Amino acid sequence: MRQCLVRCIDDFARNATMNTMIRLAGRVAQVREAGIAMILVLFSLIAGAVEPRFLTGETARVVLLAIPLVLVAAMGQMIVIVARHVDLSMGSILGFSAIVGGLVFRDHPQWPLVIGFLVAILVGAGLGLFNGLIVAIFKLPSIIVTLGTLSLYRGILFTLSGARQIDPNDIPESLIRMAQTSPVGVPWIVIIAFAVALVVHCFLKHTEAGRHIYAVGSNPVAARLRGIRIFPVTILVFTLSGALAGLAGIFYAARFGYVNPGITGVGFEFTVIAAVVVGGVSINGGVGSVLATVLGVVLLGAVTVALPILGTSGFWQNALYGAIILIALVLGRAVRQGGLRGLSATKDAG
Amino acid sequence: MNRIPKPQTYGHNRLISVRGIAKSFAGIEVLRNVDFDIESGEVHALLGENGAGKTTFAKILSGVFRPTRGTMRLGGELVTLSSPLEAQKLGITLIHQEPLSFPDLSVAENVVLGRSRGGLRRVRWSNMEHDARVLMSSLGVEIDVRRPMRGLSISDQQMVEVARALSVESRLIVMDEPTAALTPKEVDMLFGIIRRLRDEGRTIIFIGHRLEEVRDLCDRVTIFRDGEKVATAPTSTLTDAEIIRLMIGRPLKEYLHKTTSSIADTAIVVRELSLPGRFENVNFEIRHGEIVGLGGMVGAGRSDVARALFGIAPAESGFVAVNGQWVTIKNPAEAIRLGIAFVPEDRAVAGIFRTLSVESNITAAVPHRIAPHGVLRRSVEHADAEEFVLKLGIKVASLRQSIGELSGGNQQKAILARWLLTKPSILILDEPTRGIDIGAKAEYHDMIGKLAAAGCAILLISSDLPELLALSDRILVMSEGRLTVNIPRAEATQEAIMHAAVPRAVHR
Numbered sequence: 135m136r137q138c139l140v141r142c143i144d145d146f147a148r149n150a151t152m153n154t155m156i157r158l159a160g161r162v163a164q165v166r167e168a169g170i171a172m173i174l175v176l177f178s179l180i181a182g183a184v185e186p187r188f189l190t191g192e193t194a195r196v197v198l199l200a201i202p203l204v205l206v207a208a209m210g211q212m213i214v215i216v217a218r219h220v221d222l223s224m225g226s227i228l229g230f231s232a233i234v235g236g237l238v239f240r241d242h243p244q245w246p247l248v249i250g251f252l253v254a255i256l257v258g259a260g261l262g263l264f265n266g267l268i269v270a271i272f273k274l275p276s277i278i279v280t281l282g283t284l285s286l287y288r289g290i291l292f293t294l295s296g297a298r299q300i301d302p303n304d305i306p307e308s309l310i311r312m313a314q315t316s317p318v319g320v321p322w323i324v325i326i327a328f329a330v331a332l333v334v335h336c337f338l339k340h341t342e343a344g345r346h347i348y349a350v351g352s353n354p355v356a357a358r359l360r361g362i363r364i365f366p367v368t369i370l371v372f373t374l375s376g377a378l379a380g381l382a383g384i385f386y387a388a389r390f391g392y393v394n395p396g397i398t399g400v401g402f403e404f405t406v407i408a409a410v411v412v413g414g415v416s417i418n419g420g421v422g423s424v425l426a427t428v429l430g431v432v433l434l435g436a437v438t439v440a441l442p443i444l445g446t447s448g449f450w451q452n453a454l455y456g457a458i459i460l461i462a463l464v465l466g467r468a469v470r471q472g473g474l475r476g477l478s479a480t481k482d483a484g
Numbered sequence: 485m486n487r488i489p490k491p492q493t494y495g496h497n498r499l500i501s502v503r504g505i506a507k508s509f510a511g512i513e514v515l516r517n518v519d520f521d522i523e524s525g526e527v528h529a530l531l532g533e534n535g536a537g538k539t540t541f542a543k544i545l546s547g548v549f550r551p552t553r554g555t556m557r558l559g560g561e562l563v564t565l566s567s568p569l570e571a572q573k574l575g576i577t578l579i580h581q582e583p584l585s586f587p588d589l590s591v592a593e594n595v596v597l598g599r600s601r602g603g604l605r606r607v608r609w610s611n612m613e614h615d616a617r618v619l620m621s622s623l624g625v626e627i628d629v630r631r632p633m634r635g636l637s638i639s640d641q642q643m644v645e646v647a648r649a650l651s652v653e654s655r656l657i658v659m660d661e662p663t664a665a666l667t668p669k670e671v672d673m674l675f676g677i678i679r680r681l682r683d684e685g686r687t688i689i690f691i692g693h694r695l696e697e698v699r700d701l702c703d704r705v706t707i708f709r710d711g712e713k714v715a716t717a718p719t720s721t722l723t724d725a726e727i728i729r730l731m732i733g734r735p736l737k738e739y740l741h742k743t744t745s746s747i748a749d750t751a752i753v754v755r756e757l758s759l760p761g762r763f764e765n766v767n768f769e770i771r772h773g774e775i776v777g778l779g780g781m782v783g784a785g786r787s788d789v790a791r792a793l794f795g796i797a798p799a800e801s802g803f804v805a806v807n808g809q810w811v812t813i814k815n816p817a818e819a820i821r822l823g824i825a826f827v828p829e830d831r832a833v834a835g836i837f838r839t840l841s842v843e844s845n846i847t848a849a850v851p852h853r854i855a856p857h858g859v860l861r862r863s864v865e866h867a868d869a870e871e872f873v874l875k876l877g878i879k880v881a882s883l884r885q886s887i888g889e890l891s892g893g894n895q896q897k898a899i900l901a902r903w904l905l906t907k908p909s910i911l912i913l914d915e916p917t918r919g920i921d922i923g924a925k926a927e928y929h930d931m932i933g934k935l936a937a938a939g940c941a942i943l944l945i946s947s948d949l950p951e952l953l954a955l956s957d958r959i960l961v962m963s964e965g966r967l968t969v970n971i972p973r974a975e976a977t978q979e980a981i982m983h984a985a986v987p988r989a990v991h992r
Contacts, residue, residue: 342605345589349597352586359548359584360598361569420588 166414169466170429181440188443201435202327203385207406209334210378212427215410217371218351218419219276222403223265224379226287229399231258231383233291236300236393247308255380261287262376266369292395299394305387313388323385335424347371352420409434412462433462497524499656499687505554507540515540518713520706527678527688529698532708533731538691542658546578547571575655579662583641587634592616594633595648619647623677639670646677658689663697664783675701693781694987695724707731728982732949751941752910757802762788763965770941777956778945780985785965786945787829790912794826795819807909820849825903829914835899838888842880843869845887846901872901876931893924911935914945929955949978963987
């Protein structure tokens, strides 16, 4: 396992360095990561040209702080989408886990932090497992099932919390600090988020179960004929997605210092799905890499941070945010297919 | 490499022996009482008409389908194959007609996937890619094993499938029509590989329909007809004529013969019609009141000609004249304006709107009539639909019920009604009676005859030879994208059609 991790870190670093970028220049159009990285650089340059304040270390720090929540959830959503499903209930699972985690912190302040983390992750995994079971047993489209559980989980969480929020003074000081510092300067939750991304990368790329997820997403009929069982794969992807949404729930409590049943995680699934899709993960399944998804998350994080700095009025921020997502999707597709002209000519290539 | 000499006598080195295999789908028996033996190290052809049961049998041998009855012995031992994976473990691999692959994954993964058991076992990419590369080069093909499967030619995809079969040490490789989509050069390459596999002691079952290929490659041939095995013999002992007779030798079924109607002016003239890769230089004409049959094997280009005439996938070159006017038909709307109607082959996919009502389905091709100025007039819709439901004797509980609830035969009649509402002067029917029962078939034939008598020009595409013979005034036969013969009614026999339909030469 350690050897695998070392290899993965190596893999990650190799993919990310400029050296590789240059070495792959000839094939750059095919490399998903390079396309998104180019868009990210392009956006930063434009934003920096309009408002030089954007290109400072402070902005980088703010972006870094903004992404752990989305990053962790995006890892889960990506796994689900690679398997040709989607998890719309993610925002409610996040809220649910955050409330349960918050209740643990409030009612048992003497317990170590890790208990809260574990409880939130397990609650998330349980809710994800329920999604997976419904989808796999009743053979229903996941978009419908998770649309249903989106409301179901939110409703239960209201009852559970008595419609009362977990107040800032109920959130342990040590948890809040995790969103602010660590011995190495970067906040703990950022470190944990990137560690999660690394583990997910290793899982998807270097284990047989991970490859089975891609196989099922790419062609379920072929997968079945080759003896890959679809049922456990479906269960697995939703459970993982739920668990990661649970972790994101604790991150929420750490970062914002409160959990509100009517606010926490509402609409969150759309941010996450947007980031994953901007990261080049095909909604048709079978395609997607962790690195590209990370870049998608960073790009949307940068956009979120940039818009207020650029002095955009509140009304326009939403519209611009949406427009930039669309531009990123079109450009990403164009880069992959070697030019804008290829767009309409080629049928969906994922 | 241990070379095993080609067996001259059979029965000494039996690999598989099946007895009394039968298979039913939804109560319809598609395979009956098949006994079959195959020797180690032989290349064995399965021949038969479309729908004779070859593919079903191949899928049973390779664990995709479970037989309804019958036993299978592998190397003398009784086996039950409950999945393709299990068959694969016993050394049997099926290469599907349409390669079943993972388009988003790399070639190397496509070779390997399926052997893995899942879980957190480590995937060793470098080993996997090395293995795949070795297999590819042993086959003598150059495919980058790291590239995605998507975008590979059919031939290369087949090579990947063969490599997969080899990677699991298959003793028996079943290939379902592997040459259907290949160029002659690719066929040569594939045959080279099949021979080499045989020389290594592997056994090949080859499903095809080009007799020349079968002669070229196969030691023995087994012929299927209507779900039954009719013969197995060394290829060299049978003549082409004998093989064809065995393939079609069923008794002529009772069909209502068409009352020859008076044939009038030319309705449609087709000259030098070509669509590269589909059909080439197709010439024919149909007169009003005439039924012209179009026979041939699946994939011969018959449906493509029909689709071109209806403007779905227009021809690239050639000329079409309708009722004395040269026309270019670029889309179905133009075809409908010209009075052409087309009842497509697969009604479930291309014909019915499953969830809509019978009346909406029947009136779907005449929107201007039932909805002038874009506003639907239900009374007109209802009246039009009712007229044809009565006229064609379509059995419905209500015109408002969804068409998906009707039987196949009634669905097919409703589709015909839809096109009759357009008052066509030219009607193209593609396999109109496939999958409908005998009684409905006879009624349908009756209807076709009446339409011709009323002056409609009809192009009837059918793989059902007795049907073609019974209804057509003339029969055209296509083979590999070309029209091979034009047989007048008096000279038409099943043998004549099959002779013209079976492709003879690999190289052209």
